[in-house]
Amino acid sequence: MEQFGASRVTVREALRTLEHSGLVEIRRGAEGGAFVSNPDSKFVSSFLQDMFSLGNITIKSLMEARLSVEPYSVELAAKRIDGNFLEQIRLNIIETKGCLERGNQNDSRLLNLEFHRIVAQASGNLVIFLMIDSIMDVMENNISAIPLSVKPVERTTKYHDEIYLAIKNRDAKTERDLMFKHIQEIHEALELLNKKTLIEKGVTIV
Numbered sequence: 001m002e003q004f005g006a007s008r009v010t011v012r013e014a015l016r017t018l019e020h021s022g023l024v025e026i027r028r029g030a031e032g033g034a035f036v037s038n039p040d041s042k043f044v045s046s047f048l049q050d051m052f053s054l055g056n057i058t059i060k061s062l063m064e065a066r067l068s069v070e071p072y073s074v075e076l077a078a079k080r081i082d083g084n085f086l087e088q089i090r091l092n093i094i095e096t097k098g099c100l101e102r103g104n105q106n107d108s109r110l111l112n113l114e115f116h117r118i119v120a121q122a123s124g125n126l127v128i129f130l131m132i133d134s135i136m137d138v139m140e141n142n143i144s145a146i147p148l149s150v151k152p153v154e155r156t157t158k159y160h161d162e163i164y165l166a167i168k169n170r171d172a173k174t175e176r177d178l179m180f181k182h183i184q185e186i187h188e189a190l191e192l193l194n195k196k197t198l199i200e201k202g203v204t205i206v
Contacts, residue, residue, distance in 0.1 A: 018034075049141060067187070112156050159181075
């Protein structure tokens with residue numbers, strides 16, 4: 001109030017706006033106050049989800065964004081990854097394979113999405129992580145429910161296995177190429193499924 005010469009009401013409304021934006025957290029009580037929030041992707045995810053639901057963002061848009069960001073993300077991970085993240089990736093792949101062996105495709109697909117989150121976090125770039133985490137949320141909420149045979153899920157897990165080994169060996173070029181090819185194949189598979197769905201609904205595709 002003193003710094004900006006503003007009223008108590010104006011400051012309260014400004015803090016409330018910052019709280020809604022996820023930039024500050026308002027705590028009540030004797031030790032309460034306005035505190036800067038830790039970085040969180042939920043607001044970006046919410047925005048992307050709304051845009052996807054309204055049709056302003058398509059599966060193609062998401063995949064093009066992934067192709068632009070994730071190959072570089074995994075390249076950074078090769079340079080910066082520590083033992084903790086490397087172990088998280090290894091355990092993620094083991095758990096995914098276990099789900100596939102039990103015939104649990106749904107959980108294996110969710111774990112495959114989590115793989116990309118871990119790699120993005122291992123890149124050490126918060127902006128990249130927030131972007132990829134938000135995209136994975138949209139995919140989890142909308143795309144992971146699309147019926148898919150076990151073969152593509154197995155192929156995804158195989159790619160993840162190869163990317164993990166490349167990261168472990170600090171082979172940036174191999175993992176970058178693998179990630180690009182991997183996402184490109186996912187893109188093509190989802191485009192085919194989307195066209196098939198439209199045809200089944202009687203929509204003419206030009």
